[in-house]
Amino acid sequence: MNLTLKIWRQKNAQDKGKMESFNVSDVSPDMSFLEMLDVLNEQLTRKGIDPIHFDHDCREGICGMCSMVINGRPHGPKDLITTCQLHMRSFKEGDVISIEPWRAGAFPVIKDLVVDRTSFDRIIQAGGYVNVNTGGIPDANAIPIAKKIADEAMDAAACIGCGACVAACKNASAMLFVSAKVSQLALLPQGQVERQTRVEKMVAQMDKEGFGACTNTGACEAECPKGISLTNIARLNREFFSAKLTSDNI
Amino acid sequence: MSLTGIFLILFLVEHLIGNLLLLKSDGGAAFNEFAHFMKHNPLIMVGEVVLFLGFIFHIIDGIMLVRSNNNARPVKYAVQNKSKVTSWTSKLMGPFGIILLIFLIIHLYDFFRYKYFAPVANMEGTDISDLAQLVYIKFTDPLYVAFYVISMLVVGFHIHHGFQSAFQTLGLNHKKYTPFIKALGFCFSVVITVGMSLIPLIIYYKHITLH
Numbered sequence: 001m002n003l004t005l006k007i008w009r010q011k012n013a014q015d016k017g018k019m020e021s022f023n024v025s026d027v028s029p030d031m032s033f034l035e036m037l038d039v040l041n042e043q044l045t046r047k048g049i050d051p052i053h054f055d056h057d058c059r060e061g062i063c064g065m066c067s068m069v070i071n072g073r074p075h076g077p078k079d080l081i082t083t084c085q086l087h088m089r090s091f092k093e094g095d096v097i098s099i100e101p102w103r104a105g106a107f108p109v110i111k112d113l114v115v116d117r118t119s120f121d122r123i124i125q126a127g128g129y130v131n132v133n134t135g136g137i138p139d140a141n142a143i144p145i146a147k148k149i150a151d152e153a154m155d156a157a158a159c160i161g162c163g164a165c166v167a168a169c170k171n172a173s174a175m176l177f178v179s180a181k182v183s184q185l186a187l188l189p190q191g192q193v194e195r196q197t198r199v200e201k202m203v204a205q206m207d208k209e210g211f212g213a214c215t216n217t218g219a220c221e222a223e224c225p226k227g228i229s230l231t232n233i234a235r236l237n238r239e240f241f242s243a244k245l246t247s248d249n250i
Numbered sequence: 251m252s253l254t255g256i257f258l259i260l261f262l263v264e265h266l267i268g269n270l271l272l273l274k275s276d277g278g279a280a281f282n283e284f285a286h287f288m289k290h291n292p293l294i295m296v297g298e299v300v301l302f303l304g305f306i307f308h309i310i311d312g313i314m315l316v317r318s319n320n321n322a323r324p325v326k327y328a329v330q331n332k333s334k335v336t337s338w339t340s341k342l343m344g345p346f347g348i349i350l351l352i353f354l355i356i357h358l359y360d361f362f363r364y365k366y367f368a369p370v371a372n373m374e375g376t377d378i379s380d381l382a383q384l385v386y387i388k389f390t391d392p393l394y395v396a397f398y399v400i401s402m403l404v405v406g407f408h409i410h411h412g413f414q415s416a417f418q419t420l421g422l423n424h425k426k427y428t429p430f431i432k433a434l435g436f437c438f439s440v441v442i443t444v445g446m447s448l449i450p451l452i453i454y455y456k457h458i459t460l461h
Contacts, residue, residue, distance in 0.1 A: 100327055171319035212318065235421065237420065237421035
């Protein structure tokens with residue numbers, strides 16, 4: 001396959017950056033999207049051009065590092081997968097593909113397609129933890145909790161923190177991410193100790209980082225590679241209101 | 251946004267019921283009686299102030315929300331999001347709001363201009379403002395009717411997203427009830443748009459068939 005790529009190039013955080021066109025040839029339909037970029041980067045290196053910088057790590061859809069907006073959609077045209085799981089068979093010969101970084105004030109571009117997502121880390125540091133010693137893996141059914149609740153917590157915990165929700169949201173809101181992290185702990189007995197403080201601190205940090213507010217468009221849910229549901233955002237709102245009403249924190 | 255939004259939605263129910271009195275073929279007597287009651291009931295007079303504050307909060311809150319949300323993404327995408335799953339009304343709440351604000355200003359200007367300077371009608375021996383007559387005159391202008399109907403369409407779009415969104419914001423999302431809330435919001439937006447639009451359309455229709 002031969003493709004035309006329009007890629008965001010930006011030397012550093014201060015640079016203004018712009019879209020640049022590249023032609024890439026000899027792309028196999030069996031390649032992953034990142035492998036296709038590897039091929040382009042080899043061609044660029046041979047020509048003495050600075051290769052395109054992009055984030056990637058596990059390349060199996062579980063680390064949450066890859067972060068590209070492909071043709072206007074985070075993680076590309078297919079649902080429920082990350083960029084690394086997207087294959088070139090999803091594209092046609094001669095296609096023009098635009099590739100941009102996540103766009104959000106709270107995710108500043110470091111270089112090309114690499115953005116700084118430490119704002120997510122700071123939100124987790126603010127409250128996404130448990131202080132009780134949870135010990136080793138408990139025996140099956142040792143924790144008195146309904147299977148349905150355990151499943152809900154597990155579904156929320158599937159969030160890999162890639163930031164596609166922020167990238168997809170027209171308001172660059174981080175509500176889906178924060179709601180998944182709050183939910184996975186609020187649903188389980190181990191998370192009860194800091195339940196109120198957690199939601200207050202994480203929401204405060206989210207606002208401090210400059211993410212937008214949720215207007216319930218549902219774009220985050222539509223683009224989330226792990227299918228995190230909007231019901232988590234409703235739960236976050238419930239947790240937040242109840243904490244604000246009843247917690248001792250002034 | 252959610253609390254003031256629900257409050258304004260409840261107000262629209264009252265507004266629609268009141269307006270439907272205009273369609274009664276009694277030369278506007280029922281509507282005038284209703285308007286007279288609304289104007290002189292002390293509870294309603296307090297309610298009017300609360301309603302005004304509700305609008306102000308909703309508008310200011312909305313402007314602040316749109317501003318901070320725009321600032322959250324300083325550099326925009328070159329290629330826009332093509333996700334088909336989200337409803338288009340949810341993405342245009344701000345622009346809808348601006349159209350409705352313009353409508354509201356014109357609407358309130360007309361309302362207050364005539365509220366105290368309306369011609370006089372007679373209700374069981376007492377003189378009251380003939381507001382109905384003013385409405386009938388206003389809706390003989392096709393441009394005004396068109397402007398009104400378009401605005402009501404926008405109200406419908408605004409409520410279509412706003413109704414269910416308010417429940418989600420308040421944390422009220424449940425497998426059992428959310429589909430019902432969404433359906434109810436859709437029906438409500440249709441009822442408001444159709445009901446509110448029918449009034450000027452019928453009045454205008456009666457006017458052109460008479461003349």
